[in-house]
Amino acid sequence: MKLGLIWFWVALCCVPLRAQIQFGEAPVAHKGHVVLVSDALEVMAGEPQVVELRFRVDDGFHINSHAPKDGLLIPTVLRLDSGGGVKVVGEQYQAGSAFRLGGASGEVLDVYQGEFRVSVRMVVPKGASTLTGALHYQACDNASCFPPRTLPVMVAVTGE
Amino acid sequence: MARRLAIVLLLVVGVTLIILSGTHNLRQRQSVIKQAQQNEVALTPADASGSSGDTASDPLAPTMLGKVAPAFSLVDLNGKKVSLADYKGHPIVLNFWATYCGPCKLEMPWFQQLAGKYQAQGLVVLGIDEDDGMATKDVDAASKQIGVSYPILMPDDKVSKDYQLSDYLPETYYIGKDGKVVDQTIGAHSKNELEADIQKAIGTGGL
Missing domain, CATH: 3.40.30.10 (Glutaredoxin)
Incomplete structure (x- = not known):
């Protein structure tokens, strides 16, 4: 009984410890506010395969999805190069999420926040190759926007 | 005796964990507050009263205040x-x-x-x-x-x-x-x- 109480007490002590310590890296703001998370892929060689490229938008920022509702907004577009034995067949974009600008009566945008993924269908050769391309996007926070930017994409691909 | 010692030891460990987590939390908060203050400088309206005048270190400082608006x-x-x-x-x-x-x-x-x-x-x-x-x-x-x-x-x-x-x-x-x-x-x-x-x-x- 006593021992049970002691373990309960220790577990209780650990709760605030777990809750208060942030494990992993603290959020870092990047110059363009978007980074490529995927840096290496392993794919079955010689036949069409779908892989996901992961990107991350800095906390507090958003970029337009691939299909923004307003025609004036700049969509996020991933352009990949076919070359070096890698053949890109097509891309499929994650759906955006709703983001209301400027309070209850503001315009509702379709955006990516945090991590988002683009599925890429491609054929890779056996062995090591590199997938290259660029992500074109335009970032904003709640009150201001940045000019459109292009993020270079370079991912090591191993065909097995 | 050994059991009591174990109990005391566990209590000490527990209290230490709480102190450590509190200290870590304080540092984390100070760091976040500092970062938030830096962000605030970047995104709040720049005006004459709020300006530190340190335009060299802050690219968003109100550089034109009080100056004649450039002709165009x-x-x-x-x-x-x-x-x-x-x-x-x-x-x-x-x-x-x-x-x-x-x-x-x-x-x-x-x-x-x-x-x-x-x-x-x-x-x-x-x-x-x-x-x-x-x-x-x-x-x-x-x-x-x-x-x-x-x-x-x-x-x-x-x-x-x-x-x-x-x-x-x-x-x-x-x-x-x-x-x-x-x-x-x-x-x-x-x-x-x-x-x-x-x-x-x-x-x-x-x-």
């Missing part, structure tokens, strides 16, 4: 030449915007309303489009969609450089009747804040 001569959406000098003696709002900028489009209808409200005081609102290489007809269509009828000017490299634009949009300059910049803001603001800045421009530099 641009063309509007109809191809008509418009110069800042055309509005000498008027309070002026100079709003840099772009069609891709949601917060800009939030503010612009308010500028339109306030231009009407303060027309009798001679207020002039000018928009300068900062889209890169967008055709005039597309900017015209966008401004109509946003619902503004005040002059929208097409930019040149000189005006952006002269006004020391940052990477952020919108950027707005409030110019008094004496031609000096009375306020400079970055990012969208509430309608009340825009109106207060306009009143400042109207009330400044008169004879």
Whole structure:
């Protein structure tokens, strides 16, 4: 009984410890506010395969999805190069999420926040190759926007 | 005896964990607060009263406050030449915007309303489009969609450089009747804040 109480007490002590310590890296703001998370892929060689490229938008920022509702907004577009034995067949974009600008009566945008993924269908050769391309996007926070930017994409691909 | 010792030991470990977590939490919070304060400097409206004057370390500092607004001569959406000098003696709002900028489009209808409200005081609102290489007809269509009828000017490299634009949009300059910049803001603001800045421009530099 006593021992049970002691373990309960220790577990209780650990709760605030777990809750208060942030494990992993603290959020870092990047110059363009978007980074490529995927840096290496392993794919079955010689036949069409779908892989996901992961990107991350800095906390507090958003970029337009691939299909923004307003025609004036700049969509996020991933352009990949076919070359070096890698053949890109097509891309499929994650759906955006709703983001209301400027309070209850503001315009509702379709955006990516945090991590988002683009599925890429491609054929890779056996062995090591590199997938290259660029992500074109335009970032904003709640009150201001940045000019459109292009993020270079370079991912090591191993065909097995 | 050994059991009591174990109990005491566990209690000590527990208390130590609490102290450690508290200390870590405090440091973490201080770090976050510091970072938030830095972000705040970047995104809050820059005004004369809040300026530290340290423009070298803060690229978003209000660099133009109190200075004479740089002259420019641009063309509007109809191809008509418009110069800042055309509005000498008027309070002026100079709003840099772009069609891709949601917060800009939030503010612009308010500028339109306030231009009407303060027309009798001679207020002039000018928009300068900062889209890169967008055709005039597309900017015209966008401004109509946003619902503004005040002059929208097409930019040149000189005006952006002269006004020391940052990477952020919108950027707005409030110019008094004496031609000096009375306020400079970055990012969208509430309608009340825009109106207060306009009143400042109207009330400044008169004879």
